[in-house]
Amino acid sequence: MIMEVNIGPVLINQRKQHHITQQQLADFVGVSKAAVSKWETGQSYPDITLLPSLAAYFNLQIDDLLDYEPQLSTSEIQNIYNTLKKSFTTEPGEEVLTKLRSLIRRYYACYPFIQQMGLLILNHFTSLPGKDVADKQARYVAEARQLFIHVRENTDDTTLKLNARNLEAYTLILLHKPQEVLTLLGTATPTYLPAENLIATAYQMQHDTEKAQAVYQSAMYQHASVGMNYFTNYLTLLTADPAKFTETYRRGKAYAEVFKMATLNPLVYLNFLLATIMGLAQQQQTTVLFQVLTHYVDVLSHTEFPPVLHGDAYFDQIDDWLDTLDSGHQTPRNATMVQQQLVDIIQQDPTLAAYRSDKRWLPLARKLKEVGQHGPQ
Incomplete structure (x- = not known):
């Protein structure tokens, strides 16, 4: 952990609050006005033996006087x-x-x-x-x-x-x-100039093709998940428009298959399927609902918990980028909680209550129960 000490701004702020001049502070601790000026501008630091006197003068703890910034x-x-x-x-x-x-x-x-x-x-x-x-x-x-x-x-x-x-x-x-x-x-969709294009081009100009490829891969990997979320959120707006809802689901599923979302980012894909299931239930499209529900349960049962962000044969240069993320390869939510919620929402959400008496529900319910009991690996 790197420690950054910022005593200068603290001294300036405290002097102003207490209406103290540099000369008055210098006289109190027994140094020159020039020394105080250097402390405040960061050119030098007070001798360690002076810190208790400086802290006491402004009625501060030494840690507050130093205003240290721990950087993890x-x-x-x-x-x-x-x-x-x-x-x-x-x-x-x-x-x-x-x-x-x-x-x-x-x-x-x-x-x-x-x-x-x-x-x-x-x-x-x-x-x-x-x-x-x-x-x-x-x-x-x-x-x-x-x-x-x-x-x-x-x-x-x-x-x-x-x-x-x-x-x-x-x-x-x-x-x-x-x-x-x-x-x-703001109220308008912002113009997007992706920095990753510029970074990759700069690497390419330096004849570093491997780094340029890694930048594009990490960008596509991110945008694939973001795009999946767009489909999910858009679906929730289309419940009253079955035709567009169906077409959005069709396109979203095709998009997910192209980017292999079920294995690369299953939680994002499961949320998409969940939004589809809830919309179909409200539209009373029973046949399609059970088709999507069956697929949802199948994906959930084949998802390993805790899920880990990773590449594949295509996204084979993203590991270094994943290492730089604050969350690393781990997903941000607790695996046990996420898995149980993905099971519970199907078993308990009132939107699906009318479908739980259907004979097609029983084998799915049994499989969901097994997923919930098995828990994360």
């Missing part, structure tokens, strides 16, 4: 995230929340870490303490939003800032604040 490496962020994720199945939610908030306070200036902790809250807020799901969503999504705002307002990393803004918008959706989403993001 990508692998450290991955390890902490995955450890906390697993804790949801072994510890009470109150204990996990206490650990989570303690880590947030400790690494508040490590913006990639703070963003990942916001994601952890979004992905697992139902396991945190609260009266009910609505209460938990209101409390913890708002807490995650504040973390994303902190990142967006303080990081110098433009990519991280953009991601934080979009995640903040997602929390606003969950908090049912659509106008604030539009205020934050």
Whole structure:
């Protein structure tokens, strides 16, 4: 872990708050005004023996005076995230929340870490303490939003800032604040100039074909999952238009087959199938519903848990890129919870209640029960 000390800005801020001049501070600690000036501009640091006096002068703890910024490496962020994720199945939610908030306070200036902790809250807020799901969503999504705002307002990393803004918008959706989403993001579809094209071209100009290929592969891998999500979300808008719903499902399924989503990113594909099942149930398209439901159960039963992000014979140059992700090769949600939810929603959602008496339901229900009992590997 890299430690960055930022005593200069602290001294400037404290002097202004207390209306103290550089000369007054210098006189108190017994140094020259020029020495204080160098501390504040980062040209030098106070001798360690002066730190207690400086902290006492401004009524601060030494840690607050130093304003140290612990910067975690990508692998450290991955390890902490995955450890906390697993804790949801072994510890009470109150204990996990206490650990989570303690880590947030400790690494508040490590913006990639703070963003990942916001994601952890979004992905697992139902396991945190609260009266009910609505209460938990209101409390913890708002807490995650504040973390994303902190990142967006303080990081110098433009990519991280953009991601934080979009995640903040997602929390606003969950908090049912659509106008604030539009205020934050704007109302028009943004023009997209993919940086990956420029990066790959730069590598190509340097005659580094292998790196250029790796960039394109990682970009296509990401966009394949994003595209699948577009189909999923669009389906939910088409319940009242059966013809377009059917065509969107047909195209989405073909898209998934081209990119082998059932094996490369099964959770994204299962969500697409789930949206299709719910829409077909509302449209009372029984025959097609059972066809898709059978496929859903088959994919779910063949999905290994915990699912791991990986390439294949085509995407054979993405491992290095996956290693750079804050979540690494792991999916962001707890595997046990995800698998059980994918089973429970079919077994318990009231949208499917009318179909559970159909004779075609029984073999699917038995297979789902086996999946739920087997649990993640």
